Amino acid sequence: MDKTLYKQVKTQRGFTYSYYYSPPAAGQPTILLAHGFPSSSYLWRQQVAFFKPLGFGLVVPDFLGYGGTDKPTDPKLYIGSALAQDVMDILDAEGIARVIAVGFDRGSYMVARIVNHHPSRVAACAFLAVGYTAPDSAHKDAIAKPGLMPQLVGYDNFAYVRFFVQPDAAEIIEKNIDSFLNLAYPETSELWRETMCVDGGARAWVENNKRNPFPAYMKPELVEHERTALLTGGLTAPLCWYKVIFDDARAVDDAALPLEAHDVTQPLLFVACTRDPICVPVIWDTNHEKYAKGPVTRREIEGDHWVLESHAAEVSCILHEWVKGLD
Template identity: 60%
Template structure:
């Protein structure tokens, strides 16, 4: 991704955003890529060079906590309504009326809230690994919800989140950043079941400075890029995404979304990653059956949570075919 294409904008919330912007060729739509944790816009390094030469407009923000974007440490600002406003301000600044929105990981939350609050700005949406994320009803018992999910999964899929929200987690991760990267990006997903999805497992793995080989889809140079970016900004802000969720800041914010606004009427593409043990395809399918009123296209690839990187060529082909079919 060409670093000279990054621009800056200060939003009305007072946050400086950095975003990659490549204008579309005449008649071509704009694709908005929304990243999650922990790579920032760097996640899309294998999609941007594919779509950009084809004439598509490319918008790839670094959201709060990442890249050259501001890094607030108050979880209360990591909310869907705020993110949706921030994105719309970027769209307005660049004269973009509508986007094809593609989200992964926390980027799914961002795209979902953009649909909820500003559906007129979303021409179509694609969700990778996980499906559309409807608001969680206010008053939902978090403990009961996680116990139900643990029973459904057959393992504690979100155990790592309980470590991520601990006050000492940022410092531990920064001190053992190589171990953290090796845990988050495993070559074999069993490593997640053994450590990420075990209560206390993520903390122990990282504090012990455990190392594992780089996955085949990540070069040493890419790892160094990620490592330097995370250490430069620190881990406190990126982990606020998890604090906002577990402290129920996002649930409070989502309470203002009307039942009608939770319905997805745009064309939707769901690309399930069949090796992902965190975002099970069956969950996305169930949500889409309940909330999606527009046309749904469902595809599968064999990657784990990082299929956008490990199976980039296959994924890019699926995305392109779907985007081209939107006008047919």
């Protein structure tokens, strides 16, 4: 990522956001790329390298709590409407009317709330690994209901979240950062199934400073980049993206949306990761059947969660073919 193309803007809420921006060539659309946990805009470097020479505009923020962006530690500041407005402030600063919004992991939640609150600013939306998640005013969100997922996928695939929202989670992770990174980027998806998807498993792994080999795509320089970024900014703010799930402020915020705003009328792309034991595709397929009212394109990648690293070229090609078909 070219550091000279990073900019900053102060949002209406008073937060300073850092974001990468490359303007579009004449006639080309602008793509918004939304990262998830525990990443930053750097996650999209390979897609930026693919799309920039083709003339696509690119907006790639460090979202609240990450990278060069401010890092408040109150989960209430991470409600969907507020985060979506922050992104609108970035787009307005650059004079961008509409984007093709692409999300990965918790970035998919970001894209979903932009679609809900500002549908006129989204020409189309793509969801990688994690699909569209509708507003959840009654706290029926699958992550917040630990008994729900075993009925759908056969096991407690979101068990790790109950560690992430504990008061001491950030301290434990920062103390044993290498163990956490081993868990976050597992050599095989079986490790997630045995730890992240078992009640208490993620906490036990990190707290006991367990280690495991990294996958081939996690080169030493990438591991060091992730370690440095997380220790520099700390984990307290990034974990707010999970804590807000359980906060009443989120329910109130979601309840303010009319039911018709829950539907997605824009073209939707879902890229399913067939070996992801946490973000199991059937969860999002179910959501898309219910809420997607426009054309839906579904593609599969034979990989685990981190396809932006392990299958970067395939992801870029899938996105490119879909975007070309939107004309």
